[in-house]
Structure formats: structure tokens, C-alpha cells
Amino acid sequence: MKVIHAASLSLALAGAAAAQELPKTMIWSSYDVGSAGYAEASAIADAFGKEFGTRVRIQPSGSSIGRLQPLLQGRADYAFLATEAFFLSEGAYDFATPEWGPRPLRAIAGRPASTAMAAAADSGIKTVADARGKRIAFVAGNPSINVKCEAILAFGGLTLDDVEVITFPTYAAAMSSMTRNESDATCTSPTTSQFYELAESPRGIFYPPLEPDNAEGWAKLEKVLPIMSPQSETVAAGLPEGETAQMAAYRYPVIATTPDKSADDVYAFIKALDESYDLYKEGTATMERWSLDQAGKPPIDVPFHEGAIRYLKEKGIWTAEDDAWNDKRIARQDALIAAWEPFKAENAGLPEDEFAAAWMARRAEVVASLD
CATH class of the missing domain: 3.40.190.10 (Periplasmic binding protein-like II)
Known part of the structure; x- marks a missing residue:
């Protein structure tokens, strides 16, 4: 009896330790209330609460900058993003301004979403x-x-x-x-x-x-x-x-964070995303696509975080081809970031629209040089 009791206690403690891998509270940013991104973030947050006791506060925003600022300023742990993740990493469109430019992000996972030409x-x-x-x-x-x-x-x-x-x-x-x-x-x-x-x-x-x-x-x-x-x-x-x-x-939403987010923290997050899948997979019509064999594979808007890759490799999902894709994507992001500061210094006096057009041309040159 004593042996059985000790074994049971050991299993209970192991379960508690697994639950404690996640912080007790987290903040996520997402699209506005009513969007698919908000609905899916809410379903996952609810599953995290039920499975691990983690309380998640979601900060919704109708603008890409409103979703990114809390993440970049350290006020949010993760962001449920759309294509602005790619645009920020390239310094493109809304981010082709002296105040922005290319900045590094890392993906944890992203649910496939269809897009098409409709005629x-x-x-x-x-x-x-x-x-x-x-x-x-x-x-x-x-x-x-x-x-x-x-x-x-x-x-x-x-x-x-x-x-x-x-x-x-x-x-x-x-x-x-x-x-x-x-x-x-x-x-x-x-x-x-x-x-x-x-x-x-x-x-x-x-x-x-x-x-x-x-x-x-x-x-x-x-x-x-x-x-x-x-x-x-x-x-x-x-x-x-x-x-x-x-x-x-393409991927929407893309769960993203910054490269300096702890690999252990990201590992715990994607592990929780995987282990609570059965609790949220029916939250919306498309949430079954959060299974990591779909959501944890390239291509995606930005490179995958090392903590996510560690877990995906353990699950047998991540391949050598995925490593090659990720290395190439990091090289592209790094090259654009390296080109940004000299470009900004050389074009400091340009009006905003001319500055943006000049950077988009420079960006195209940098990308072409990597092929």
C-alpha cells in the first residue's frame, strides 16, 4: 500500500510540475472582437485555463500596429497576427517608415487559411x-x-x-x-x-x-x-x-513573439498548445487546423522560434527541409535589418512617401541578392 501511495504521489507531483511550465498569467494581443483571430485566441486561452490553470488576458486591436506594439514593448507575451508579421519583418508597406523598418519576429505556430482568386x-x-x-x-x-x-x-x-x-x-x-x-x-x-x-x-x-x-x-x-x-x-x-x-x-492567425523570448518559455507554450488541442479544436469551424502537423510547418510569415523547433523535433514533425527553410528565412530577415540603418541614414531627408518607395526598391534588391 505504501509503495502504491508513493507512486501515486510521484505521478501527481509530475502532473503539477507539467502544469507549472506555463506562467500563471499571460497577455496576448489579437485582432478585434468578432474576428476569427480573436475567437481562436479566446478558445485557446480558455483551454489553457482549464488544462493548466493559466489565466490569459487578450488585448484586441483593429490595427496591425495596435497588435504589434504590446509585443514589441514587452507588454504582451504573444501576439495572434495576420500578414503584418511578414510586413514588419521586411519593413514593408505600413512599416516602410523611419520609425519602423524591418524588425525580427519569431513564429510559434500558424493555422493554415485558404486564399484564392475568385472571378x-x-x-x-x-x-x-x-x-x-x-x-x-x-x-x-x-x-x-x-x-x-x-x-x-x-x-x-x-x-x-x-x-x-x-x-x-x-x-x-x-x-x-x-x-x-x-x-x-x-x-x-x-x-x-x-x-x-x-x-x-x-x-x-x-x-x-x-x-x-x-x-x-x-x-x-x-x-x-x-x-x-x-x-x-x-x-x-x-x-x-x-x-x-x-x-x-497562408497562416492566420500566426502566433508570434520576439526572438529574445526564452526558448524554455516558448517550448512550454507550444507544448501546452499541443496538449490542450482536444479542448479547443472544435471552437470554430477551422480550429482543427491548429494540429501541429499543419500549424507547425513552414512556410509561414517569419522564422520559427528555437523553442518551438525543439518541441516540433521531439514530436517528429520538424524535418531537415524545415531547418533549411528556417535558416534561409532568418538570413533574409537579418540581411534586411542590416540594410536598414545605412539606408535610413542616406535617405533621412526624403518625404515619407518617397522614403517608403525608395526602401521598397532597396528591399527588392536585398532579397534578389539572396537568391
């Missing part, structure tokens, strides 16, 4: 290349949407000069523009509500395929945005049940 079925766009000369809807001030469309156009051998870009003032206006016959195609999640309206409209909807075996097309796409990979999607507006459309996957 009005009567537009004649059956392949991405068919978009030449067509009206493509962009969103004012939304580089996350627009750059994905630019990358998908590149898959078909097209640039923005080959199409008629029509910029709409809001996301909703852009996504509904095809139904109003104000555009012929655009790019975003295939389950956005406006696409269901398009599918039911007289114009109909069609998804030009991003064939996974088109190596040349994918190489061109990745030149523009090296964070996407092939995705076979079965859930999309207007897609008949049982059919599959060939799209692209």
Missing part, C-alpha cells in the same frame, strides 16, 4: 493568366489583401501592369464589386460572405486553379510573397459539395 464566372477568367486586361478589385490601405492578389497574378505570369486595378474604399465594397459588375476578379478568403452572394448572382463564381504541380507558377508567386503554399480546399462559396478547388494557404 465572376462570366468574366472569361478560367486560368490566372486569363486575368490579363481584366478589372481586379483591390482594397484601399489593405496591403495584406492586395499583395496576396499580386502574388496570385504572378502565378499566372502577370504583374499589376497587365491588369486594370480598381481600388475600392473598403473591404466589403471590393469583395461585392463583382456582383455589381464593377470588377471581374479579386483575392481573399473563399468563404467571405460577399462571395456567397456572387455565387448566387447571375454572374456566378469561379476559382482559377493554383495547381500544386505548377512549379514555375509557384516560384513566381513566392517571389512576391514567400509565405504561401498549395491548398486543396473543399469549403468555398459556390463550390459544390464533394468538389475540391486548388488554392493557396
Whole structure:
């Protein structure tokens, strides 16, 4: 009896030690209340509380800077981000300013999310290349949407000069523009509500395929945005049940932190993310994609954190090919950061828009030099 009691006590203490790997409290930043990012962060936070007794406070923000500032200033432990993770690491778009520039981030995991070119079925766009000369809807001030469309156009051998870009003032206006016959195609999640309206409209909807075996097309796409990979999607507006459309996957949300976050802390976080999966995987329709065999693999917006890689290797998920991808991604980030300070000093007197354009050109040169 005494031996059994001692063994039971030992197991109990071991369980308590595992639970104590996480801090008692954490702060995460995320997209605004009502977004998929906030809903998923909330479901994971609830699972952490139930499984490990960790209390998580989520700070929602509708802006990329509002999600990043708490993380960079040490006021948040982790951030549930969108493509701003990539933009910050490159100093691109909103971050191509003297106050920002490229800054290092590290990923812990990121749930795959589909994106696609959706065309009005009567537009004649059956392949991405068919978009030449067509009206493509962009969103004012939304580089996350627009750059994905630019990358998908590149898959078909097209640039923005080959199409008629029509910029709409809001996301909703852009996504509904095809139904109003104000555009012929655009790019975003295939389950956005406006696409269901398009599918039911007289114009109909069609998804030009991003064939996974088109190596040349994918190489061109990745030149523009090296964070996407092939995705076979079965859930999309207007897609008949049982059919599959060939799209692209990016990561949203991306759970990110800073490189100086303790490897042990990050290891404990991703381990908790994995061990509590059964508690949150049905939190939303897409949360089953947080399984680490999907969420813990490149490509992703920024390099993976060493603490996450340690756990992924232990689980048999991380491969030598993943190591090579991560090393290349760190080299790219480091090269851009090294180029930033001399560039900023040389261009200090430029107006903001000229400064941004000059940096984006310099950034392209740095990236090209790494190939």
C-alpha cells in the first residue's frame, strides 16, 4: 500500500510540475472582437485555463500596429497576427517608415487559411493568366489583401501592369464589386460572405486553379510573397459539395513573439498548445487546423522560434527541409535589418512617401541578392 501511495504521489507531483511550465498569467494581443483571430485566441486561452490553470488576458486591436506594439514593448507575451508579421519583418508597406523598418519576429505556430482568386464566372477568367486586361478589385490601405492578389497574378505570369486595378474604399465594397459588375476578379478568403452572394448572382463564381504541380507558377508567386503554399480546399462559396478547388494557404492567425523570448518559455507554450488541442479544436469551424502537423510547418510569415523547433523535433514533425527553410528565412530577415540603418541614414531627408518607395526598391534588391 505504501509503495502504491508513493507512486501515486510521484505521478501527481509530475502532473503539477507539467502544469507549472506555463506562467500563471499571460497577455496576448489579437485582432478585434468578432474576428476569427480573436475567437481562436479566446478558445485557446480558455483551454489553457482549464488544462493548466493559466489565466490569459487578450488585448484586441483593429490595427496591425495596435497588435504589434504590446509585443514589441514587452507588454504582451504573444501576439495572434495576420500578414503584418511578414510586413514588419521586411519593413514593408505600413512599416516602410523611419520609425519602423524591418524588425525580427519569431513564429510559434500558424493555422493554415485558404486564399484564392475568385472571378465572376462570366468574366472569361478560367486560368490566372486569363486575368490579363481584366478589372481586379483591390482594397484601399489593405496591403495584406492586395499583395496576396499580386502574388496570385504572378502565378499566372502577370504583374499589376497587365491588369486594370480598381481600388475600392473598403473591404466589403471590393469583395461585392463583382456582383455589381464593377470588377471581374479579386483575392481573399473563399468563404467571405460577399462571395456567397456572387455565387448566387447571375454572374456566378469561379476559382482559377493554383495547381500544386505548377512549379514555375509557384516560384513566381513566392517571389512576391514567400509565405504561401498549395491548398486543396473543399469549403468555398459556390463550390459544390464533394468538389475540391486548388488554392493557396497562408497562416492566420500566426502566433508570434520576439526572438529574445526564452526558448524554455516558448517550448512550454507550444507544448501546452499541443496538449490542450482536444479542448479547443472544435471552437470554430477551422480550429482543427491548429494540429501541429499543419500549424507547425513552414512556410509561414517569419522564422520559427528555437523553442518551438525543439518541441516540433521531439514530436517528429520538424524535418531537415524545415531547418533549411528556417535558416534561409532568418538570413533574409537579418540581411534586411542590416540594410536598414545605412539606408535610413542616406535617405533621412526624403518625404515619407518617397522614403517608403525608395526602401521598397532597396528591399527588392536585398532579397534578389539572396537568391
